[in-house]
Amino acid sequence: MEILALLGDGMLLALQPLNLSLILIGVTVGLFIGAMPGLGSVNGVAILLPITFLVPPGSAIIFLAAIYYGAMYGGAISSVTLGIPGASTAVATTFDGRPLAMQGKASLALVTAALASFIGGTVANVFFTLFAPALASVALSFGPPEIFALMLLAFATFVGLGGDDIPKTIVSICLGLVLASVGFDTISGEPRLILFEMQGFLQGIGFLVLAIGVYGIGEMLWTIEQSRGEVTTTTPRMTARGMVDDTKEAVRRGWKGTWIGSVLGFFVGVLPAAGATPGSLMSYGVAKMVSRTPEKFGKGNPDGVAAPEAANNSASTGSMLPMLTLGIPGSPTTAILLGGMVIWGLVPGPRLFVDETEFVWGLIGSFYISNLAAVIINLAFIPLFVWMLRMPFTILAPMIFVLSIAGGYAATRDMHDVWLMVIFGLGAFFLRRFDYPLAPAVLAIVLGPIAEPTLRQSLLLSSGDPSIFFTRPIAGPITVIALILIFLPAIQLLRRRRAARRRAA
Amino acid sequence: MPITKRSLLGAACAGLLALTPMAATAEGWEPRRPIDFVIMAGPGGGADQIARFIQSVAEKHDMTGRPLVPNNKGGGSGAEALLHVGQASDPDHTILVTLNSFFTTPLRQENLGIDIQEFTPVAMMGVDPFVLWVHADSGITTFEEYVEQVKSMGGEYVMGGTGQGQEDSIVIAFMSDAYGLDITYIPYDGGGAVAKDLAGKQIMATVNNPAEAKGFYEAGDFVPLLAFSDERMPAYPDVPTMKEKGHDFSYYNQRAVVGAPGMSEEAAAYYQDLFTRIYETEEWQGYLESESLSPLWMDADEQRAYWQQQVENHRRLLAALAG
Known part of the structure; x- marks a missing residue:
């Protein structure tokens, strides 16, 4: 009960006029920063951090949390309307959000994204409120073997992602893994695969560079080729009635993905090594896997929008947990928040929940309020975003191109990345022409840099014995499930072939 | 003189400048662009925490006309950062937060072609014990x-x-x-x-x-x-040192700021003044104490000599490690 009283105090604190107006400003700014390709919550928080020195620390952290929430909602907007992931966390949202927009259902996709984000955020806040200190110890029990097992599970859920063409999916995953290994090797500290001795490859290949290339530029080329330049996306005029209908449809067709994303996203977010991007991709994979109609994913299924959007919000809240309880930031954005907290004299770590109860619950209370403000503001802006889609494709295509280039540059301020992005866009276009699925490659470049060091650390721990993945109480079951999932489609395929041969004979 | 929008704006700016203490302390050179504040480590570690703390102190007291923009380049034990800063196209606006990989990485990867003596000393903010x-x-x-x-x-x-x-x-x-x-x-x-x-x-x-x-x-x-400090640490008075155990060994991580090679003297003077003032803030002094860092203030010449000594020191340590 004491928690509820503290939480109530926190919410009241967040509702004070100064704090409430900071929340409204933060959410709105965050929404637009998140919607800009290449700029995500990390940029929003970094840009606005100085402003927070003008207000008391409690208000400052509320402001930053509001920007964080706004940006998480905003990421979906360009993923849906333009097909360019607004932030790395919103890449999976393009898989089904973009097809929905092409079918003239952009508003349905955006409403689904907003509602799923809201529920994801709320579920995460409730988990956070009830179990924060307990969950910190769960995060600690995940050592290298456990994280690797989890990554294996993520790959397993994606084997089914490329449709039924498993060999092509595996080729795509391998391509992503090769790209992921460019740069410096954590274990030996030596540079690897520095292609053409170019200095730009030393920092590795940024995930966002690949994602914007594949989904922004590649998608634009694909649309032009498919339509010979005559794209007309039918967009109904936005009416209040239409919004209500969209809301009903979003609830009906997206609830399943929302729940999967909310719960899974939170747990992945809590693990310091993972974060919101793997969380949203894994949730998409799981939502597809458990769906009775997996073939509808990738073609405009609201569940496919709901799962990653619920997950990225839920995971963002989740990643606050290791930061506050262990002092370990789960994402670049929380790393900046951590820096902010240190200067206000707050020491994140195991003692924070004991020594600074007022601050902690004030922050969590503001999460609830920010989340509510974010969904309302987001819904209010949807007609504006949908209106953008009414532009003819001849105007939209160059805009997508320019935004992609700007997005690729904004992340690292390096022209090397811009060229790389264009090359990825062209490469993606040709791969797609030969029916190679691209999502597994994107997944591999996110998970590869987590999976590889944890695999090698685990094997160092066990002096090279792979049984470490089976004998540990948490890693064991996860590894077994992952292996079953990986081999299940292969077994089914073999059985089907044998049956077909028998029938032929 | 007719009052135009521009002249009004100019007057307002001049007024503002006159009011800020900045204008009085910095003579001549001022940053004209946001400063690329490169960190030799990924987000979250000790070096990153310090860099972000420094940045927020500078922001809080409005010490720089242009913002310090933190830029994590942790790849390859800092090799990525050293190459980035070593080949900076705008050395007057590029500074680096270092740790000991500033000494070890060029020794371990000679093919990178980095000579740290070409870098510009700025400030030694403290040394961090192990x-x-x-x-x-x-x-x-x-x-x-x-x-x-x-x-x-x-x-x-x-x-x-x-x-x-x-x-x-x-x-x-x-x-x-x-x-x-x-x-x-x-x-x-x-x-x-x-x-x-x-x-x-x-x-x-x-x-x-x-x-x-x-x-x-x-x-x-x-x-x-x-x-592994020279003397017992004030925050951990009961913890013995390696020296007490009879081995003449101590080891610290340097928390220093350096400028890009080829930085102009005026710019170097600006940053040296800036970081001296950051060093003297209550916040930084408090941080040194709460995080058990030891102060080790040095001027530019002393820093160069210190680098030389550290390179020799690490060459020996790494050779022992390999042997």
């Missing part, structure tokens, strides 16, 4: 018990660190050599991840900076066994 930590649940409370435990496990004793040739591995290598210990070493990508895995008992001991382990120490999870 401490040997174990988990409280291990029951180990003294360094002697630790040595006994490691020996009894015959190579199965697991320690984590930030990578072969990195600061902590040098300390561990010295300790192993001096006491004949056989340790399995797991590399991680940052000091934060190392501390987390000790807290989760995935590894058995670490050599972390106090800042990285402090939270877990205060919560009663970590036990400090031995400090």
